[in-house]
Amino acid sequence: MDILRFITAGSVDDGKSTLIGRLLYDSKNIMVDQLEAMEKQTKNRAEGDIDLALLTDGLRAEREQGITIDVAYKYFTTPKRKFIIADAPGHIQYTRNMVTGASNSDLIIILVDARNGVAEQTRRHSIIASLLNMPQVIVAVNKMDLVDYSQDVYNNIVIEYAKLAKALELNDVTYIPISALNGDNIVDRSAALQWYEGDPLLHLLENVEVQKVINLDKARFPVQYVIRPQTEALHDYRGYAGKIISGIYKKGDAITVLPSGATSTIKAIEIDGGKLVDEAFAPQAVVLHTEDDIDISRGDVIVLNSDLPQTAQELEVLICWMDTKPLVAGNKYLLQINSTRVRSVVKNIAFRVDVNSLQKNDSPAQVELNDIVKATIKTAHPVVYDSYKDLRANGGAVLIDETSNVTVGACMIQ
């Protein structure tokens, strides 16, 4: 069994939370007491059937306003897979939370209201999916019941979205007509949608080939922590603890430690707190030992000589700005990539991407919350990275405001 992490996105009332509620309900992953609580709540709000969205809208403010503010994580399992769902907000002011949910997902379900077609938020979320290099996209045309299950309506939306997908270089897109409210094409094929020849949504999710974002060629191991017991028996023990974020490491492999450039070979690989193995691969958490006594500490990256990452102090990045305080060129931030944190300055903001038209607006004076800009960042020390497009695991970074300590930006290194 493996894990599929996916995110649902779409405009405010496209029915994301209802879809998740439906997936859990129809696959029998909702418990009786949760259902009772939802029934009670639904009555409180004087609505008709059970409001399945109540399952994910976990905060008081969300239930009061009937909208999703922050990402809720939900879990369900079928005999084929464990699913981790990030239920992300649709509202424009919470786009940063959608980016958060999308950053860890292997697949995105973009909901489109059959009555409205491709809307502003559909574009925005598709652009984010493209920026974040989402391996797979499912476009679920929802509320088909409200357009009499019309094949024409569906086909027109597919044609419209296909244009957008092409412009955004989203190559792996699957389309499906559904009604989350009524359960059409969620777990079972819908009688009302006979003209649709594909599989129901759950079947798609269970069988989609997970293009794990793991790249087995580029070996990358950011050191998180140095284990030094300093006991008599283990006087010389010095193990570098971390998670292999990409690639395969074998005993005897020639390695380089970056950014210093020191070289050595792998003497031993430990897993499970002391068990020796001959090889390990992403995403295993391991402890590495080197043949030579070289200086390695948290923030260093141990790589194989066969395929080296970039090491630089000037980075071209796309930034999704996530703070209410605007980003101003010249401001200093901490840049964190995996376990490395360095001082940095945003030198130059080249252009802003208009997420509705995809146009590039030159040199914006100010960068506001939810803006996406291309910028140059200079760092105080060399940063070890790969291009985000090539290797998501070593190409994403965050900016941290040194005075508030808040994460204010998401960077995709070019």
Next chain:
Amino acid sequence: MNNYHLDYLDELESESIHIFREVAGQFEKPALLFSGGKDSITLVHLALKAFRPGKFPFPLVHIDTGHNFPEALQFRDYLAEQIGEKLIVRHVEDTIKAKRLTEQKGKFASRNQLQTYTLLDTIEEFGFDACIGGARRDEEKARAKERIFSVRDEFGQWDPKRQRPELWNIYNGKIHKGENVRAFPISNWTELDVWNYIRREKIALPSIYFSHNREVLEYEGQYVAVSDFIRIDETDVIVQKKVRYRTVGDMTCTAAVASEASTIEDIISEIIATKTSERGETRIDDKVSEAAMEDRKKNGYF
């Protein structure tokens, strides 16, 4: 490619170990909150994998309400002793006396809320800047919203509207003095994942997780252990029942489930077949209101 594939439990394990090591790498004075329940026992097992042959870079800390199951306390002491790690215990009883706190009244008067005072005092006493906990997002819908690194202000309060974006596997543990972070390594595990992992790793648990005879009173469909901490009324019906505990909290607010399951296998079969959620079946304290957990978290609770 096929040779390089991780099973889902391995993937979850690796994610958790990564979080543990981020806490160790980013904080000066972390602590592992350890209750003797299955989730925190799983955390200890993961910490062994993350840091052995080294010592844990944190002590185990238990906030003892005074209403704990004796079996859980025995197991807590036994495990700390066995792995040779430091255990710090602080008692809610002492906080109540020192601060003249008012205890809840009623049949199942619980110290669940008061334990937050002791926790915050303990954080202050030792200067802990990060507390690792075994909360899971599948447990409860407010928990489903919480980040893996959850920043709390100097009053321990969680502000769900001002959570930091948490991207990729990058954890931002930068805080101001006085603030602390609650870190949740098994956020993405479900109840069943934990049990499957316990089975696979052959992790030992306190005896109350397995079927045993117990004197219980039946209250609104739930079985509550007879103890000095609850009020027994004349109308109460006390029965001997074969029960086990699905979660281990305080004796006052944790209900047992009728069960014959005496092995981990049996327990897993029962959990797969059950129609009630973990907290719904066993926690009396969540039933106060729709937002009970959210409110407690906002006040500094886990």
